[in-house]
């Protein structure tokens with residue numbers, strides 16, 4: 001998977017991207033990630049990347065031309081046209097489902113906005129999709145891009161040890177994960193559930209499924225509307241007070 005990030009703060013991105021699982025994925029050659037400094041793609045002597053917006057109002061806007069030149073340079077280096085994402089509070093909110101779809105793509109190009117954002121004509125010219133990391137406004141696109149790259153990168157083949165490392169996690173199958181415990185078995189008077197220590201795999205699997213359903217019902221009941229539920233799951237949820245009809249409304 002190739003990912004190019006266009007940013008005014010490459011050092012901010014690099015620090016995060018060389019750490020932990022994403023850093024290891026890069027070292028192992030599974031993730032080919034490059035950060036491109038937008039200022040290098042200016043042609044005026046002051047390396048300006050921004051200007052005032054047309055019409056009344058305050059603030060500055062990233063100009064289309066340096067952003068476009070950076071994009072063209074990346075197309076040239078990689079010898080391909082990437083899938084172009086603009087990080088934006090106006091985009092569709094990132095989900096695990098979209099992260100998984102994006103992890104199957106060969107090459108992503110991520111644009112980090114700043115100030116008041118970017119000239120709309122650049123978006124119209126090259127952007128395939130706008131992605132938001134939530135309904136709030138950040139100063140720049142870097143934190144969003146890092147969230148996106150982390151969410152996608154760990155799903156790429158060979159980055160985590162096994163697919164089960166992510167396929168059993170929250171949101172992968174529409175539910176939240178079950179609670180987990182590690183040693184010691186007794187901590188501050190709190191015990192690890194007995195069933196997890198008795199080695200009966202079938203019983204542990206059922207316990208985990210029910211704990212996952214309970215977690216989801218208690219923390220994010222709206223997820224149950226779209227989660228793939230078996231009749232056995234629904235029966236269990238009803239014992240908790242869940243009402244299917246009510247939740248569908």
Ligand SMILES: C[S@@+](CC[C@H](N)C(=O)[O-])C[C@H]1O[C@@H](n2cnc3c(N)ncnc32)[C@H](O)[C@@H]1O
Pocket residue numbers: 086087088089090111112113114115116117118131132133134135136137138139140141142144
């Ligand atoms: C201050 S924001 C601009 C907001 C823009 N004026 C608006 O109201 O839609 C500057 C940049 O931060 C990034 N950004 C801000 N909030 C974001 C979010 N929730 N998700 C992803 N990127 C975000 C975008 O790249 C944006 O261009």
